[in-house]
Amino acid sequence: AQSVAQPEDQVNVAEGNPLTVKCTYSVSGNPYLFWYVQYPNRGLQFLLKYITGDNLVKGSYGFEAEFNKSQTSFHLKKPSALVSDSALYFCAVRPDSGGYNKLIFGAGTRLAVHP
Amino acid sequence: DAGVTQSPTHLIKTRGQQVTLRCSPKSGHDTVSWYQQALGQGPQFIFQYYEEEERQRGNFPDRFSGHQFPNYSSELNVNALLLGDSALYLCASSPDTGGATQYFGPGTRLLVL
Numbered sequence: 001a002q003s004v005a006q007p008e009d010q011v012n013v014a015e016g017n018p019l020t021v022k023c024t025y026s027v028s029g030n031p032y033l034f035w036y037v038q039y040p041n042r043g044l045q046f047l048l049k050y051i052t053g054d055n056l057v058k059g060s061y062g063f064e065a066e067f068n069k070s071q072t073s074f075h076l077k078k079p080s081a082l083v084s085d086s087a088l089y090f091c092a093v094r095p096d097s098g099g100y101n102k103l104i105f106g107a108g109t110r111l112a113v114h115p
Numbered sequence: 116d117a118g119v120t121q122s123p124t125h126l127i128k129t130r131g132q133q134v135t136l137r138c139s140p141k142s143g144h145d146t147v148s149w150y151q152q153a154l155g156q157g158p159q160f161i162f163q164y165y166e167e168e169e170r171q172r173g174n175f176p177d178r179f180s181g182h183q184f185p186n187y188s189s190e191l192n193v194n195a196l197l198l199g200d201s202a203l204y205l206c207a208s209s210p211d212t213g214g215a216t217q218y219f220g221p222g223t224r225l226l227v228l
């Protein structure tokens with residue numbers, strides 16, 4: 001079955017420290033990978049995506065993600081966290097074959113950045 | 116340029132009733148997808164509309180139906196509401212190109228009592 005796993009319900013990090021939010025996927029073929037962020041009582045905001053090419057993808061607000069095909073992972077990273085980064089982060093995958101634009105989401109990881 | 120808009124923002128219904136949610140896609144986008152996000156969970160794909168046809172559907176019962184209009188806006192209808200239908204309903208739009216990013220609206224929060 002196609003799935004996305006975000007193994008951490010919550011990640012805590014001090015402001016100024018680097019952060020990593022983990023994501024692994026189980027999808028056949030060559031999927032497209034996405035990260036979205038959700039602030040309280042808001043919809044999902046697009047951060048970045050990987051389709052092909054360089055395994056390190058840069059996105060909005062200083063975030064980046066590294067695609068690792070052998071480990072089927074797509075971890076979200078930021079070199080220096082801000083308190084304003086505190087939010088709910090979702091990893092999503094678009095299956096390669098016949099999936100049109102259907103997205104499969106992970107359960108989400110809550111990021112808490114402490115001053 | 117307005118992004119994806121949804122209405123209403125909040126809705127309260129009772130079991131057995133019917134509800135209609137509305138979505139206007141981002142300018143230039145012709146594909147609309149609907150997702151259900153239950154509390155504490157990730158969004159679950161309901162269905163996708165393109166050229167006024169449902170072209171893909173997730174694991175949702177027939178009580179969930181939709182429509183897309185010639186201007187690409189869309190409606191989600193849910194009949195015979197159950198308590199478990201309480202959720203945030205998200206609309207996303209994109210152009211119909213491979214790898215296109217889906218942009219989400221703010222959602223409609225539905226509470227079924």
